[in-house]
Amino acid sequence: MNPSKTVSHPRRSASRRDAANLLADPHPIGCQCFIIPADVLERFAGDKKLSAEQRKGFADAAKFEKEWRQQRLAQIKHIHAAQSILPTGLTAVGSAAAPPAILVDDCGHGNTLPGTPVRNPGKSPDATAKRAYVETSAVAEFYRSVFGRNSVNNAGMTLLSSIHYSVKYNNAFWNGSQMTYGDGDGNILIDFTKGNDVIAHELTHGVTQYTARFANVNQAGGLNESISDVFGSMFRQWQANQDVTQADWLIGKDIMGPGAIARGFTCLRDMSNPAAKHCMAPQPTTFSQYHDGMDPHYSSGIPNLAFYKAAMAVGGKSWVTVGRIWYQALTGFAPSPNMKMCVFANRTRSLAAGMFPAEAAVRSAIDHAWTAVGL
């Protein structure tokens, strides 16, 4: 057991049987979690009726728990500071709940998840661990301060990232409960944590899982991937405080390896020009090119381009207006695993009218953007 993780339903009156169960639980990481109170851990650590091994386990857990709480207090201060400078009219509705814990585990180039916990990842000498921690924290803050969302499930779910997955692994993924990053092969692609849009992309898959629940095939799959690209790019722009004209709209720019750059590839995808030659994986630009069975990373080019066109037409910061409409379209309705692109498009059209009734230009921008991609 990794005592640094969390367990459900802590009980300050926990018995020694509970203690043994805690140590024996091979899957202590739940989605809805509370840390074991420090006084309980310390009491078990000094309980001579437990074995020396068990006492040591609780002593280690108590030590980690203190470090964890310090980290958490620092996070709370940081988030309160961010909320004090929220844009006018935006509120962080989930702010009363505790912010998510950010954990980083190291796979050590193995294929077993989650790996070994990295202690104090924000101060780790391993740049990958530190980046995973810092950028995941920043994405969580982006969702909280811009959209009032507290973690992927809007209830403070712990955000776990595993790094150094496998050997020369050219990928990152969300497996339903955590993010995982490869180091890249160093030629085509490099360390996936170097892409802040990549980290936001993966975390956003978690948001989609807990909201619209889009499938990852056919039109819903294309939308699922597009949502992750859209919020990945928006996060990148938000972090750099860029308006839509300053943004690069590229996905994966910072993980391109020297071999790919030498071939003229500057990104995986370009939301502003999905079919461009500088994309490692060019995409379709109109719905007429779509057919079922396409890789969702391919069909996502269609809604990606619609978002880009809408954001450019509205102008300013992408997350302020068009981003809020996309967020509401994703999170404000019942789950739709088999969502169609035209339904999603019409949803954003309706939301534009409802959320910005006095701004005809916003409605027009969104309508024209979808029309331009054939939806």
Place this chain on the structure above:
Amino acid sequence: MLGPRWVYRNVTMALLQIERMGGLAGFGGAGAHVRSLGQLETDTLSPEHQRAVEDLFKPIGKSKATRICDGFRYRISRTLSGITETVEAPEEMVPAALTQCVKDELV
């Protein structure tokens, strides 16, 4: 009833061609400039991996959904006695010997 030994002996004669697909970078998609291919003969696999390959080609296993977003998928073609069958499976179902035999390259 045919047991595992029968399966083992027959699989040893097959050639597997493997393509890694999907992932965040959209490997192997239409127009994609990154491909990942490999091949191996099943008699080079451990008995455990041979059985895992055989399971992938069982009809009941041909619909292989996954909850993983951005995960790799593998298209595996098996040529056995002149007949070629193809399946697609998510990475977590594919033996490591197969996932490690492909080579990523720009095209």
